[in-house]
Amino acid sequence: GNSVTQMEGPVTLSEEAFLTINCTYTATGYPSLFWYVQYPGEGLQLLLKATKADDKGSNKGFEATYRKETTSFHLEKGSVQVSDSAVYFCALISPNSGNTPLVFGKGTRLSVIA
């Protein structure tokens, strides 16, 4: 079946540090890939997406590139801020997902300290 594996957290960084959160996937067909973010006390919201190989999704300074050869979609940001502290979820939707389309990773908690 389809699955998403994320690096385990928590990740703690100082402000302005470089961020990478690793995500790899297993899926049949050609999935679309997403990063969702959950800020404290809130629900998840879509951060960025990529729908085909070599696409780069970007938003709010975050980027992720869809790498089919390595089945990866790592999240990066060049300079994190305290306001980026949140839980980040990698997810996919595959054409063969049936009626439960979105498959989430377990989430990675990021804490940014000033």
Add this chain to the structure above:
Amino acid sequence: EAQVTQNPRYLITVTGKKLTVTCSQNMNHEYMSWYRQDPGLGLRQIYYSMNVEVTDKGDVPEGYKVSRKEKRNFPLILESPSPNQTSLYFCASQRRVDSYEQYFGPGTRLTVT
């Protein structure tokens, strides 16, 4: 404003006392889901609904019920809550089953003692 609302946001109850968590969306979305979020386990889907009167089990349906009598509402019912249902619950909706963006409610933190 497009949104998914849930009520209540926080609930403490006792074992066996029936409860309902309401969920409503104002985007005319066909597909709605309930998830629970637990430390180390991520998000797990409880039930989903493809449209009005069409519901089905997700990964962890035991102990829960749902109904979809109207397109906008998708309540989650715990007929006889138990302590292992203590969790953070999220309702979500998307335009159709093959749409990629899910819109999440703010969550309901449930404690069963």
